[in-house]
Amino acid sequence: MNIETPPFYNEVHELALSLVNSQDQTKSYWRLYEKLRVVCENHAGSKSDHPFQWETLADFTLDDVAALEIYAKALEIAEILGLEQYSASIQLAMAERYLQLGKPDYALKFANLANETAKGTKDFDLRKEISEFLLEICETFNKAQLTNCRCA
Template sequence: MPREVKEKVSRMELKTEVWERVMEFASLLANEDQTEKYWAHYNALKDYCETQSLGGHDHPFLWESLGDFTTDDNAAIPLYLRALGAASADDAREYRVSIRFALAECYRRKGQEDLAREYAIAADDEARDLNDLELRREISKFLLSQKSQSHF
């Protein structure tokens, strides 16, 4: 295997301790009702993502997770784009699909239907090779609802 390919493949491996730590933050964020505490957890997750990135472990999972807990689409989009940029390896297809779909949802909420459709179609095209039927269904529903909205 050429060195470049090996580096890309190993880059997509997610360390167990990173996954567990991000999931701890996700659990805290998902269950937090107090705004102050939510933002404290969010900022701790953001700091963790930055630390991992600076340490040479710039994994799309980090930035997609941070984007998922960002409450403002204008702030979430650059995080998802960063995640998408980090998901360039051949074995990162699942990340690219979910990130593109998240971008499509953000753009739809912002009223940017052309960009929403563009990202949803890209997600749908790449999702055809995935076994994640639920994600594929969600993307299809998204595209169908966008089509039906444009007929009014």
């Protein structure tokens, strides 16, 4: 396996699929979430620590503020490892969470960071998703509501 795919990918992927298939706020969901959190903690700070695990955990964290803290951890690891695709994906997820929290300036900031980071990747689907998010946020909020708007 290369650095972009963690050795525990299958375990995290299976937990993520199970979480998707369970219903939010059920005992089953929280049991699976806890298993995923334990996987993350077990690899934290080790040579196998990877942004994939943390991004996945944040994706399934229902509290936006708590999710942002986990995404920040994932982003730090992605940047240390030089994994631009992970960095861009995480920055976009952070932008989406900030928008959910009613903080469009932060959402725009992270979307622009994601856009710049994604330019260094060959992931055209991710680049398209980021561009669509930028268009959406700029159409939703006028320039007077956004500082540093580069949407025009």
